[in-house]
Amino acid sequence: xxxxxxxxxxxxxxxxxxxxxxxxxAGLRPVVVDEGHACGGQIYRQPLxxxxxxxxxxxxxxxxxAVRLHRDFAALGPAVDYWPNALLWNLRDGAxxxxxxxxxxxxxxxxxxxxTGATDRVLPIPGWTLPGVFTLGGAQIALKxxxxxxxxxxxxxGSGPLLYLVAWQYMKAGVDVAAVLDAAPLSAKLNLLRAxxxxxxxxxxxxxxxVELTLRGTRVRFGVSRVRIEGEGRxxxxxxxxxxxxxxxxxxxxxxxxxxxxxxxxxDLAGCAFRFxxxxxxxxxxxxxxxxxxxxxVYLAGDxxxxxxxxxxxxxxxxxxxxxxxxxxxxxxxxxVAALERRLATIDRLRDxxxxxxxxxxxxxxxxxxxxxxxxxxxIDAGEARRAISDFSLAEINRLKAVTRIGMGRCQxxxxxxxxxELLAAQTRRDIGAVGRLRAQAPIKPIxxxxxxxxxxxxxxxxx
Numbered sequence: 466x467x468x469x470x471x472x473x474x475x476x477x478x479x480x481x482x483x484x485x486x487x488x489x490x491a492g493l494r495p496v497v498v499d500e501g502h503a504c505g506g507q508i509y510r511q512p513l514x515x516x517x518x519x520x521x522x523x524x525x526x527x528x529x530x531a532v533r534l535h536r537d538f539a540a541l542g543p544a545v546d547y548w549p550n551a552l553l554w555n556l557r558d559g560a561x562x563x564x565x566x567x568x569x570x571x572x573x574x575x576x577x578x579x580x581t582g583a584t585d586r587v588l589p590i591p592g593w594t595l596p597g598v599f600t601l602g603g604a605q606i607a608l609k610x611x612x613x614x615x616x617x618x619x620x621x622x623g624s625g626p627l628l629y630l631v632a633w634q635y636m637k638a639g640v641d642v643a644a645v646l647d648a649a650p651l652s653a654k655l656n657l658l659r660a661x662x663x664x665x666x667x668x669x670x671x672x673x674x675x676v677e678l679t680l681r682g683t684r685v686r687f688g689v690s691r692v693r694i695e696g697e698g699r700x701x702x703x704x705x706x707x708x709x710x711x712x713x714x715x716x717x718x719x720x721x722x723x724x725x726x727x728x729x730x731x732x733d734l735a736g737c738a739f740r741f742x743x744x745x746x747x748x749x750x751x752x753x754x755x756x757x758x759x760x761x762x763v764y765l766a767g768d769x770x771x772x773x774x775x776x777x778x779x780x781x782x783x784x785x786x787x788x789x790x791x792x793x794x795x796x797x798x799x800x801x802v803a804a805l806e807r808r809l810a811t812i813d814r815l816r817d818x819x820x821x822x823x824x825x826x827x828x829x830x831x832x833x834x835x836x837x838x839x840x841x842x843x844x845i846d847a848g849e850a851r852r853a854i855s856d857f858s859l860a861e862i863n864r865l866k867a868v869t870r871i872g873m874g875r876c877q878x879x880x881x882x883x884x885x886x887e888l889l890a891a892q893t894r895r896d897i898g899a900v901g902r903l904r905a906q907a908p909i910k911p912i913x914x915x916x917x918x919x920x921x922x923x924x925x926x927x928x929x
Contacts, residue, residue: 476580478506480767480782487786516612555907581769592694601722616718622646625724648826660818733905741898748902756785842874
C-alpha cells in the first residue's frame, strides 16, 4: 500500500491550531508551516523572549483564550510536524515550496488548509511614512512580541474594532494615549445594537474599552477626515478635521489602520476561484460553509478567507479540518459539523453589524494629495498613479501595475494594493469591485536567490 502524503496547514494562528488538533485527533499527522517563531498568530502572538509580563498583561481580556490555544498546540508535540520561522513562497503540482533557515524545501501534501490570516488595510495620508508611524497591527506586535511601545504619547487613528482594542492595550500598558480618531460618525455606532444580541460579550467589551479610554483622559473623536501627520524627522503631531473644524494633537507615535485585509496570495497560487466581497471590499477566494475552496483538497479558514475575527477562525479551522476528513472518507462528527456551521453563521451576521458600525471611509481617497506617497516600495505617489490612469485610460488594477510598477515591490501590493484599487475606482468613477484584483505570483514574498538552488548547485556555489 502506498502511504499518502500528510495534510499541510499554512498558519499557526487560531484557525491553523484548531485544524491541526482536529486532524491529529483523527489519527493524521499534519505539517504545520508558520512564519512566526511560535504559535498564536497575530492576535495571540507570543513574545520573542520572556519579558516579565503574564498573559493578562499581554493579552488583556482574551488572555484565557490565548493561554488555552498555546497550551493545546504545545500538547500536540510530536503528533505534528511543526515548522516555525518558515515561509511558504510557492505552490505548484501538489507541493509547497517552503523557505526555512535560508534553504528552500519542497513538501508534497495531500490536503491543504490555508489559514493565512490578515494584514492591516491602509490608505496613504500625508506623513504616513514618517518614523513613529505604525499600522495598528505593527503597533500591536511591538507591544506583544517586543514588550515596547511605539511612543510615549500616542494617537490611534482609522476605523474598525482593532482601533479601540490596540488603543486600550496601550493604555493598560501605561502609555499616554492622547486620542482615538475614528473615521466613522458617532451615529454609525448605533449599529452595534444590531450586533448586541448576537455577541453581547464582544460588543459590551468593546464599549467598555471606549469608556475606559475616555475616563483615562483619552480624547475620542468621531467623523474624522483629512488626517495628516507632521514632524521633522519624526512624528510630532497629528492634524485632522472633525466637527467642521481643524484640530491638532501633539504626539510622538501614531498607530493607523482601516480595518484588515485578507492574505490571499497562497489561495491564488493554489488556483482557487475568487469573487468580490462587498463587506470586506476585496476579492476573496470562493469557499462553501465547510471551508472547501473551488479546488479539490484545498480548504480555507480564518481571516485569510474573510475577516471575521479570532473566534470565527477557531471554528472555521476545525470545520475545514472536518471537511478534509470527510473527503478522505474518515469518521467525523456530523453533529459537531452542524454546530460549527451554526456558530459561523451567527458570527457572520455579527460582522455585518460591526461593518455598519465601523464603515470604511471610502471618501478619504478623494483627499489624497498628489504628492502623497502611494507605493512605498517603488516610490510612486498618488499624482503619478492618477496621471497614468488618465494618460493610458486604465480601468483595471493589473494594467495600473504594469504601467506604474505599483504592487511590484517587496510587499507585492500588500500595503499599496488596496489603496491603489480605491484610487483607481475613484478616478474612473467605477465600483471598487469592478477594477479587479492584483494577481499573485511566486515568490509571494522576497526570498534569497540562492534559496532556489538544488543541493548539488549549493555544494558548488562559492558563496556556500
